[in-house]
Amino acid sequence: MGSSLLTNSSAMTALQTLRNVSTQLATTQNRISTGQRVSTASDNSAYWSIATSMRSDNAALSAVSDSLGLSAAMVDTEYTALNTVIGDKNSGLTKLQALLVEAKTAGIDRTKIQAEVTQIQQDMKLKSDSATINGINWLSIDITPSSSTATPTTFNLVSSYSRVGGTPTIGSITVTTATYALYTTGGSSTTGILDTVVGGSTGASVASINIGALTDSATDQTKLDGYINQVTAAINSVASAAANLGAVKNRIATNTEFVKNLMDSVDRGIGQLVDADMNAESTRLQALQTQQQLGVQALSIANQNSQSILSLFR
The missing domain is CATH 1.10.287 (Helix Hairpins)
Structure with missing residues (x-):
């Protein structure tokens, strides 16, 4: 050419x-x-779309992780307070039970024992009232009927997030407040573990037991036996509540680890698609x-x- x-x-x-x-x-x-080999939709529209959805899911999982962290702090606060209320030989319900048994001794000065009982009762109330985090307290609750300030009967602790197609599903752990309530206010009667009155109008709650005026008479000795049984039952109830909350605590810890691992898996999946x-x-x-x-x-x-x-x- x-x-x-x-x-x-x-x-x-x-x-x-x-x-x-x-x-x-x-x-x-x-x-x-x-x-990235796929940084915009024009590089590979299918992979870009999938990766974008996965990033969105990971952002939601991150929010779940944060929520689990708050829930863990909340549960740990209530769990610690419950254990403190149970106490040991020097404090709490355990010490209160020992003092009541000691009060069975003939001729003992029960007014002095009552002084220590009163201190324990006040300390348990203080511990319960102090178990507040983010404005929430499960041990000292308000049960005022139809009140906007009343403590909710249940709390849902966000624990998981998943999406099938376009439908998101949020999993939660439901906590029933009454299970852990030690003290209640606002109702027609008190219903907490420690402030529920046993024995009718002449009875007392664990929080209001007073042995200062009791004597060595058979009637008063029977009343002391009733108080001891009442405190023993309270110890069992608080221990059961603590065990229940411990199970919730472990579940939150397990879910927290799972969510973190799941986020890592999603990140790896996105990397396989677009990196x-x-x-x-x-x-x-x-x-x-x-x-x-x-x-x-x-x-x-x-x-x-x-x-x-x-x-x-x-």
Whole structure:
């Protein structure tokens, strides 16, 4: 084919090749700079869409993780307070029971024992009232009927998130307040474990037991036996509540670990879809840069061919 001033086929071929190489080089450089082979919908619409949904789910899982952290702090606060109320030989219900047994001793000064009993009763109330976190207290609750300030009967602690198709599902752990209530206010009668009156109008609650006026008479000794049984029952009830809350605490800890592992799995899945193989991309970059340099030289040579035509007119 003869030479033409209007159409330089060699230059057109070299330019087309150079343009293709430049396009590939720009794509590779973008992958290296972003670390992703699918960073926009135009790169791969299907994978980009899936990755975007997975990132959205991971954000929701992150919120669940934060919620579990708050729930764990809440449960731990109530659990600690319950254990403190149960106490040991020096405090709490355990000490109160020991004092009542001691009060059975003939001739003992029960007014002095009552002074210590009163201190324990006040301390248990203080511990229960102090078990508040984020404005929530499960041990000292308000049961005022139809009141906006009343403590909810149940609390739902967010524990999981999943999405099937376009339908999100949020899992929760339901906690019933009455299970852990030691003291209640606002109702027609008190219903907490420690403030429920036993024995009718002449009876007492654990929180109001008073043995200061009791004597060695058979009647008063029977009353002391009733108080001892009452405190023993309270210890069992509080221990049961603590055990229940301990199970909730363990469940939250297990769910927290699961959510963190699940988030890592989702991150790995997103990486499989959109992350660039940096080893492959760096190798491709070197190859494309070489091709670009050769393409520039090829175009230069093709352009020089047109200059040789001038020599025919000299």
